[in-house]
Amino acid sequence: MKMKSIAVLSIFLSILLACSSCDTGPTLPPTTSGGGFFVQTFGQDNTVGVGVPFAAPFIQIHGDWVSDSGVCPAGNAASWTLNSGPESTIMVTNGRVCAYWNLLWQTPAPWAGCATLPPDKIYVPFNVQYMDLIQITCILQQVPVIESATGFSFTPTPTYTGVTTGTITAVGHGFTSTYGMPLFQYFDTNGNLVAQTTATSVAPDGSSASGPVPSNIGSVPAGIYLGSISNANASGGYNLLSTATLNVVAGNPPPPPPPPPPPGTGCKPACTQVTQPIGVQ
Amino acid sequence: MSPKKILLLLYLVPIAAALCVVSVPALPQTMPMSQHLQGPRGPNSNNIPRFRAHQAVEEKAHLLQDNNQDTYRALADEIFRSPRGFEVLAIAHGIGPTKIPAPIDNVIKDRLVYAEMQYRQGTGKAVTEQNIVDLTNMLVQRFGLPDYARTSPSQVRFMRMFLISVNPSFMGKGAVRPNMQVGESISQEMSPLQAVHLLFEVLGHKFFDPNFQMTPETWDIEQAARSNQTTSSNTKTMHSVTASINPKSNEIRSLLVGHIHSMSPVEAYSLANQALESLGI
Numbered sequence A: 001m002k003m004k005s006i007a008v009l010s011i012f013l014s015i016l017l018a019c020s021s022c023d024t025g026p027t028l029p030p031t032t033s034g035g036g037f038f039v040q041t042f043g044q045d046n047t048v049g050v051g052v053p054f055a056a057p058f059i060q061i062h063g064d065w066v067s068d069s070g071v072c073p074a075g076n077a078a079s080w081t082l083n084s085g086p087e088s089t090i091m092v093t094n095g096r097v098c099a100y101w102n103l104l105w106q107t108p109a110p111w112a113g114c115a116t117l118p119p120d121k122i123y124v125p126f127n128v129q130y131m132d133l134i135q136i137t138c139i140l141q142q143v144p145v146i147e148s149a150t151g152f153s154f155t156p157t158p159t160y161t162g163v164t165t166g167t168i169t170a171v172g173h174g175f176t177s178t179y180g181m182p183l184f185q186y187f188d189t190n191g192n193l194v195a196q197t198t199a200t201s202v203a204p205d206g207s208s209a210s211g212p213v214p215s216n217i218g219s220v221p222a223g224i225y226l227g228s229i230s231n232a233n234a235s236g237g238y239n240l241l242s243t244a245t246l247n248v249v250a251g252n253p254p255p256p257p258p259p260p261p262p263p264g265t266g267c268k269p270a271c272t273q274v275t276q277p278i279g280v281q
Numbered sequence B: 001m002s003p004k005k006i007l008l009l010l011y012l013v014p015i016a017a018a019l020c021v022v023s024v025p026a027l028p029q030t031m032p033m034s035q036h037l038q039g040p041r042g043p044n045s046n047n048i049p050r051f052r053a054h055q056a057v058e059e060k061a062h063l064l065q066d067n068n069q070d071t072y073r074a075l076a077d078e079i080f081r082s083p084r085g086f087e088v089l090a091i092a093h094g095i096g097p098t099k100i101p102a103p104i105d106n107v108i109k110d111r112l113v114y115a116e117m118q119y120r121q122g123t124g125k126a127v128t129e130q131n132i133v134d135l136t137n138m139l140v141q142r143f144g145l146p147d148y149a150r151t152s153p154s155q156v157r158f159m160r161m162f163l164i165s166v167n168p169s170f171m172g173k174g175a176v177r178p179n180m181q182v183g184e185s186i187s188q189e190m191s192p193l194q195a196v197h198l199l200f201e202v203l204g205h206k207f208f209d210p211n212f213q214m215t216p217e218t219w220d221i222e223q224a225a226r227s228n229q230t231t232s233s234n235t236k237t238m239h240s241v242t243a244s245i246n247p248k249s250n251e252i253r254s255l256l257v258g259h260i261h262s263m264s265p266v267e268a269y270s271l272a273n274q275a276l277e278s279l280g281i
Helices: A002-019 A112-116 B003-019 B055-062 B069-081 B087-093 B102-120 B129-142 B153-166 B192-208 B216-227 B247-261 B265-278
Strands: A037-045 A060-068 A080-083 A089-092 A099-105 A120-124 A133-142 A153-155 A167-171 A183-187 A193-198 A208-212 A223-232 A238-249 B238-245
Touching: A037 A060, A037 B087, A080 A089, A089 B087, A099 A133, A099 B238, A112 B238, A120 A133, A120 B238, A133 B247, A153 A238, A193 A208, A223 B153, A238 B153, B055 B069, B069 B102, B069 B192, B087 B247, B102 B192, B102 B265, B129 B153, B129 B192, B129 B265, B153 B192, B153 B216, B192 B247
Parallel strands: A037 A133
Antiparallel strands: A037 A089, A060 A080, A060 A099, A099 A120, A133 B238, A153 A167, A167 A208, A183 A193, A183 A223, A223 A238
16 A cells, blocks of 8 residues: 555656646737737848838748737737738737737748748737738848749849950740840839840750840949840740849959868968977077 | 665656647648749749749730630739738728629729720720829829828839739730830830739739838939949848838728728729729720
């Protein structure tokens, strides 16, 4: 009997000890009425300056209540996972207001990296029910190659105003020289044509077309330009194929980094040979 | 305590931990996919999938067939359906391009389809950027919206260039001409469906985009400042997610809902008719 009691006590104490380190998360406040807010999902491409945000549909967002703030909290603090659907808008039914929430972007769109990021914390203030509208935006900041949403890109990128010779290559698909070489046109953000060239070569598989660097590139302001690529047609005109953005930077490109030393050569020739033992006068 | 009992306790601790109810993050309903996804037209050069705003509109534009009214109607439907950032008006208040009563919706779209087909055949009227400016500002005045909701030719042109960059096949048609001279601007004219697509985009950004919710005068100053910013040539991909609340969206929402809900169906239809006529449709 004594053995049995000790065993039961041991089990009880073990559970107590083990559970003492369990993280059960914040204790949710009791649910009341009066909550409710909306969440809208957006994407934004900042790879070529401050991009234009656009509504991003079918994005899954997970919300975790963090804490209440102030004397006005109302609604339900339970976690939720909802999809913004075709309208890019989530309705969080009776979602807790006057509260901080962590919002986690879970869908790998518009860019895969969006789904790898930690949640963003936002305060949802008190308001008339469902008047709070949270905008959550996934922003693409930088990429090595500026490839537009159309799948076309220009290289080199950026292009430098100091580089007035060489070629610019449009990469994509559908380029053809059947009726003549494609036409490159470059527009500023106000829609003004700043340069125009004719391609000098087209890849046999239509995946790229190259043309000369515009001769006036040295005189255009640095900034973002929209390049259009048009294929020649049988009627002697052109059919617009696609567009891509081009980043023009003032000056010249930075010098390339020096090549690494061959393996096994240690630090030669950069080592400084010590000719006198340290400390010897 | 005997060694036997100590051993028993040691075995019990992990069992007890397993029995402990631990709060774990809810698993997302869709697991994050690999970062190396295929873009809309296949893998790109750096395996970063690129999202295209209004992709379905572009796809429907690709499917247009001369003299096939259904293809034009499908494009019109997609333009009305495509998310713009003001969908909370539809969800919360039943206001928006997707909430037009079916009989009125059919009349509007029939007019648009007819006008578009006429335009493409060379017999219909074009819509100008100024028409869109005038209609937007008429709506701002009609609904008593704040001054920052007004627009201008430069704002409309900016948004049109954005749409040309993301929907080149649809929005680039007619705007980009091969016989342009350097220094010339793209045509101010566009087709009726291009105009509606652009109008909705302008209205959407006036509703949600803090970078666009400026008076035309302020916006011009801000744009000039942005164009002077040097663009970085970092080669590391970076993403960020930001959540925010835009008080201007709530302000516009309150005003719009109040005015529109007080309109009779006759007044609403009259306004829609007036809008189409102002665009020459």
